[in-house]
Amino acid sequence: MQLIYNKPEYRQNVGFTLVEILFTTILVALLGTSIFTLSSGANKTQIKATEDLQMQANILTGQNELLRNIRESRNIVVPRPGENSPILCMIDKTNDFRVFLPIKDEPLSQKMGYPVYKLALCNQEMKTFNIDNPAFDKSKLKTIFTNLKKINFWLTNPNTITVTAFFGAQQREFQIIFDGALMNAGEHE
């Protein structure tokens, strides 16, 4: 028995017609362009979103740290009531000084093109502190915020500090305002 199948006809249909190739090429080009546009737009959005997220993380983590420090403190020395100061100086739960102050971040300032600061925490221990020869070990500086453009501490009442801070990122600016109240304001035993 001879096996008959349409091999010759099949072979004839293996190639593509010009119309098929053109149609497929145009279709693929159109889809490719739209995917590329979508992907490039999404990529830009993603970069912006990532920067936003990093700034949000920087701000919220710093805010939590600052709030925890304020809540654990006993007294605010600077600013005085009503003053709007870039520096916050408090007496903490062990009666040591805690000073929050902005310090210029040189590499980031160069990158951004305007002065950008870090909010640093200096913990000045009374046990070793000598007022006649005050000194501070810079290696003990702790960074609370980065990308800081400006910060103000405002003592609204003896127990409450209002913090306003401005941050600069590559593509946008952020601002925060929050209150922190001392929770250690009672007398010690």
Next chain:
Amino acid sequence: MQKKGYIFPAVLMATLAIGLFIVTLSQLQKSTKAQFKHLNEYQRAFNIACSALVEALADLQTKQWNNRSFKNSPVVYTKEIYGGQFNLKAENHSVENVFNVVIRVKYSEKYFLFYWRLKYVPDLIDFTTLTIPLYHTQFPGAKGDSSDFDGLNAKADKDLEKASENYIKVHKIAEIVNNKDSLNEVLQTLGVKLPGLPELSDNRPPIVTGLPPFENLKPRDLPDIISQTKGISKPSLKEVIEKFRLPEIYPPTKVPDIREILTIPLTRFELAVYVVRLLEIPEISDLPAIENFNDITPTEEPIQKTFNTAVSSAFENGLVQGWKNTFFGKEVMVREHMAILLRNVITYIDNFSPNAATTEQLNKFQRIRSWAGSKIPEYEKINPTSGLSVGDGLEMLLELSM
């Protein structure tokens, strides 16, 4: 016979690729949301801890000290609130009228520990406050899962002992620091005058009443709620930009979104355009400003041409005079000069013939006159030498362009 080709598989693959792309994007968004949620866990945990502490203090209010629930033995209980869980322990301290409250909060599978040592002080004058805090500390994150409550008491004892040792010295230094005349002296006294500090004034910081100003960031579009409460329909920033043809000086090719330049300084040229267009002064083709101001020269450059026309119109109508035949158009507009300009605007409005204006225009002039009158003292007295921003100028247009 119909040829099959590869069109259908190509379309299928493309659809699949787009589908996968959308799924990836939505996953990314979910993960971003999760990270935001994670960041605020401390604040949520603190809210739960404060609510738990209020419960413990309410127990004292209702039962009084002699009948307190932890009088004979510590009280320990667990409760779920605000989507989290707290575990509270209240117990007497060895000193009379002193007690400890430890609250461990579990939120989003994380633990936070809050500790209070409180003193019961019944006060007949203020019966709402029966306790004062002697010591408070917090352990966020990993340290919060400690179940060693006795260890916390020992830490509190140690910190309070240190506080006692430091008490006299710290208060003596605090008094010295508090009386210093400048922040530089404060930092010097404390030994933390470090390099890289911002420039600090030789005087103490200014006293602020009301909310501290949010500098350098101007409001974006006015929220609808303001116009709704005032019952006035205010235009949006976009409408104002179109109405005053501002793309002529901020071409979209250079400034795709005008909101991004709100914080940059406002030049005298830009303000001339704003004011001339606000007062609907015809922009003249012969340019007297070129003859009168040495720093204004004829040009075909479109933006500068718009500036020259606006300055000429403003000059012709007595709104700007310049200084020694110079206009200083590229300089930033300072507040005290803005006050002078507003005085000229009032004079212009007062000299305007009512016959030449429609009722609508007269009403608008009346609003501008009243606004200018209220703003002049503000510009003259508060930071007179500081510069205005594009945001300030647009705010003026938003306010007055109704």
